[in-house]
Amino acid sequence: DNLGTSTTHIFFGSANPLTGAFPGNLAGVASGNGFPDGGAYLTPDNAASYVIFLDAVQATATAGIIGAGQSAMSASVSTNCPVTNVNTGETYPSLQAAINDPQTLDGHTIEIAPGDYTESGQIVVNKGLTINGTGADCGDVTIRPDANTGNSGDARGWWLVQPGKELNLSKLTLDGLGFLIYQAIRDKGFGTFDQICFKNIKYNESGPDYSGVAVAAFGVAAGSNVNISNSTFEEIGRIGVLYFGTGVDGSTFSDNVYTGKGAGNWLDYALDVSAGAIVSVTGNTVTNNKGVAASDGSTSAGVLATTFFGGGTTATITGNILTDNTTGIAVGFDGSDATTVMANNNDLSNNASFGVSNSNASNVVDATLNWWGDAAGPGAFGPGSGSQVAAGVTYCPWLDAAPPGGVAAAAPVKNIDTGEEFCSIQEAIDDSDTAPGHTIEVNPGTYYENVLINKNNLTLRSTGGKGVTTIQGTYAGGNNATVAIASGTNGVTIGQSGQGFTIIGFDGTGAIEAAAVYLLGAHTDITIEGNEIQAQGDHGLLSNFNAAIDNIVINDNMFTGQTFLGAEPGGCGFSTQFNPGNNVPRQLVTMGGGSGVTNSMNVTFTNNMVTGAAGGYNSADACEQGNTLVTIDVIGASIKYNTFNGTTTRFANSLRARGQATSVACNTFESDNLGTSTTHIFFGSANPLTGAAPNNLGGVLALNTFPDGGAYLTPDNAVSYIIYLDDTQATAAAGVIGAGQTAVTGPLTCPTLFPICYDAGLLSLPGNGESPTGGVYSGTGV
Numbered sequence: 001d002n003l004g005t006s007t008t009h010i011f012f013g014s015a016n017p018l019t020g021a022f023p024g025n026l027a028g029v030a031s032g033n034g035f036p037d038g039g040a041y042l043t044p045d046n047a048a049s050y051v052i053f054l055d056a057v058q059a060t061a062t063a064g065i066i067g068a069g070q071s072a073m074s075a076s077v078s079t080n081c082p083v084t085n086v087n088t089g090e091t092y093p094s095l096q097a098a099i100n101d102p103q104t105l106d107g108h109t110i111e112i113a114p115g116d117y118t119e120s121g122q123i124v125v126n127k128g129l130t131i132n133g134t135g136a137d138c139g140d141v142t143i144r145p146d147a148n149t150g151n152s153g154d155a156r157g158w159w160l161v162q163p164g165k166e167l168n169l170s171k172l173t174l175d176g177l178g179f180l181i182y183q184a185i186r187d188k189g190f191g192t193f194d195q196i197c198f199k200n201i202k203y204n205e206s207g208p209d210y211s212g213v214a215v216a217a218f219g220v221a222a223g224s225n226v227n228i229s230n231s232t233f234e235e236i237g238r239i240g241v242l243y244f245g246t247g248v249d250g251s252t253f254s255d256n257v258y259t260g261k262g263a264g265n266w267l268d269y270a271l272d273v274s275a276g277a278i279v280s281v282t283g284n285t286v287t288n289n290k291g292v293a294a295s296d297g298s299t300s301a302g303v304l305a306t307t308f309f310g311g312g313t314t315a316t317i318t319g320n321i322l323t324d325n326t327t328g329i330a331v332g333f334d335g336s337d338a339t340t341v342m343a344n345n346n347d348l349s350n351n352a353s354f355g356v357s358n359s360n361a362s363n364v365v366d367a368t369l370n371w372w373g374d375a376a377g378p379g380a381f382g383p384g385s386g387s388q389v390a391a392g393v394t395y396c397p398w399l400d401a402a403p404p405g406g407v408a409a410a411a412p413v414k415n416i417d418t419g420e421e422f423c424s425i426q427e428a429i430d431d432s433d434t435a436p437g438h439t440i441e442v443n444p445g446t447y448y449e450n451v452l453i454n455k456n457n458l459t460l461r462s463t464g465g466k467g468v469t470t471i472q473g474t475y476a477g478g479n480n481a482t483v484a485i486a487s488g489t490n491g492v493t494i495g496q497s498g499q500g501f502t503i504i505g506f507d508g509t510g511a512i513e514a515a516a517v518y519l520l521g522a523h524t525d526i527t528i529e530g531n532e533i534q535a536q537g538d539h540g541l542l543s544n545f546n547a548a549i550d551n552i553v554i555n556d557n558m559f560t561g562q563t564f565l566g567a568e569p570g571g572c573g574f575s576t577q578f579n580p581g582n583n584v585p586r587q588l589v590t591m592g593g594g595s596g597v598t599n600s601m602n603v604t605f606t607n608n609m610v611t612g613a614a615g616g617y618n619s620a621d622a623c624e625q626g627n628t629l630v631t632i633d634v635i636g637a638s639i640k641y642n643t644f645n646g647t648t649t650r651f652a653n654s655l656r657a658r659g660q661a662t663s664v665a666c667n668t669f670e671s672d673n674l675g676t677s678t679t680h681i682f683f684g685s686a687n688p689l690t691g692a693a694p695n696n697l698g699g700v701l702a703l704n705t706f707p708d709g710g711a712y713l714t715p716d717n718a719v720s721y722i723i724y725l726d727d728t729q730a731t732a733a734a735g736v737i738g739a740g741q742t743a744v745t746g747p748l749t750c751p752t753l754f755p756i757c758y759d760a761g762l763l764s765l766p767g768n769g770e771s772p773t774g775g776v777y778s779g780t781g782v
Contacts (some may be wrong), residue, residue, distance in 0.1 A: 009039055009053065014047075019417055022100070026717070039052055042066075059073075075673065076093075083113075083602045085098055114133070118145070122159075124162070133170065133173055136171075138196055141172050141173065143175070144177070151209065162188060166190055173197040174199070187218065194228075207235035217241065217277075218248075220460050223247065223250075231256045238269065246310065248279065256285075258270035264291050265452070267270060269302070274306055274313060286320065286323075292326075298354065299327065305329075306331075308333035315341050331363075332359030345369055347402045348372050348378075371401060383412050384444070405707040414428070414440070425451050429451070434455065440461070448472050450478050450482060450483075453486065465499060466502045466558075480508055484520055485520060491526075498527055503534065505561070507536060510578065514541035514542075518539075521547055522547050528553070528554045530557065533558070535586070536562070540588045541559065541590070541754035542590050547599060552602070556607045559589055559611065563587065571583070572621050589632070593659075597633045605639045606638065607640075607642065610629055615650060626649035629646040630655050631645065633659050639664045644669045645670040647674070648674060649674070657682075669705070706723075
């Protein structure tokens, strides 16, 4: 206002007046000072024109005199130095200008006044600094880029923190809107970020890059920890914070909020802990991470931790809300992952796929004392209906409500004699206080474990029955069984009517037999009752061949599933049944010692439903392939009140019972699912019914129900102790035997007036193999 027209604002007057100065050129002087009435300078620099003129007219006139082809550039009208070095008192027009000033030293603090600022190019932090916004919170100071970042190496970083340098940030918004930002902060140093709002940090988030990382913390040296707190993340391309490398040996991520982009062709992870990083994650809220990458089907998670890029990765995840995501916590990348995760006191409810997933079930994850969304616990591999839990995740005990109000729920397995509670069935059995004679009760749920009962007189039962209580084992779990009774263990009860289990088996190696329930070695006084025993590629129920078993009661069970894998069995016949990897069908139930049994005796098989499959058609080899459904080759078997309606083919049988004194009565034998070459019952010895009741084939035919037909051959012959499907099949067999036998067809059902329950010694039956007919029968006890 008070200057003459020929004056100037600033005259430097030397060829290199700004060497070593800050700013180091006229453009910096023009932009770093305020000229309310105008100001201008000439460019390019010239020794005769290191001047800030009053205005562009004056500058242009001077350029004409100098004759160096310069042009006039206007200076800033107002003072715009919102950045202050608190230690030196100097002010700057930009953050990078403050960082670059030689007078800004390690340990200095830089403050930025409220406003919305665009920084030019990459912000390089090569000094240890604290940079704070001076507003009330992060929303008062916004910093934006003016260009895309690169997509490789250090060029990925909009901010680049050099190795060994400390950067502390607070009360800032970093907003990449309108530009491709691969990494908002590429941090090779260490420091603390508090109250930072990260927005719109994306780099082709829907492919091909699927990227955008708010903070990439690379542990290039020990102690390279970046602690982030009270910050928010929204519209992030892929990852909130990537903690990568063994130099990240104790970072904290606390009290932050990450909001994902929802469903779409993208990914969201609030955290990716990798390559040996060690991070504590507490008090955060992560929601809406639901994207799926169309390129490869990758899915989103609240937190991802993996050793895929290097061992030693450890995440302690406590007191967080990780809800409404695809997966709450994703542990591991592949089957060899060895990440250590301890996740406790978190809210993991309402996650679509898993509350906690685990790519390597042998690497156990501690996820106890979490809320899964159901007071009964997690689903899938857990007993409840909350967010699912994967194999290899320890989830019990869990919380009965969301933290902080939730407390440890009652464990699902209880020794009712001691009152102790347990998280698994095996834990209850193995407990030192569990003694012979005790009863273990199991609450509804699915229990993924292999159970070995090795204490005498133990009762294992459910509280809700087989419809809601499942035990499912694996071959890797041991004992070749889902539930096994150790050799020499006696007096064991597995299930009770209304209090049994669904016990699901698995496929063994082929060379060694496996079963859903396996009696290993010698036993007496075993009861298996009220269960569904489901084969999945191998036996349902099995005892060792000719083992010393005695007084075994198998009552009120369902035998389901199939004894081979896939839609069709393998092989034609049984020459390969013990080859590793074969798919030859096993028997659904196998007990005893074959036709020469000597040690196995007194098996009671009653009130069971046999509906599983032990055969089918092998289209690859164009043959029927089937095995016997139930084999009870013991001395003194009682087989009554059962329904045989399973599926098999070839020369198999619904029932095979080759031991003497085997009583077969009051059963129903269906043939809807049997091949034409099968038979109902195969006794297979010269005198199989000696000591039995009924004690002849006529009695067996008469005292059982065959809705689709049944027949036998008379007179008896050592090779024809069989109940055939019908008289046609029996007559054909007689022709092959050549002993002059004839087929006798029995009634489709027991006579109406004949007692449903037949017991030896109670009735006087017709002799000579004749069938009972309608009438009144009398005898002791009737």
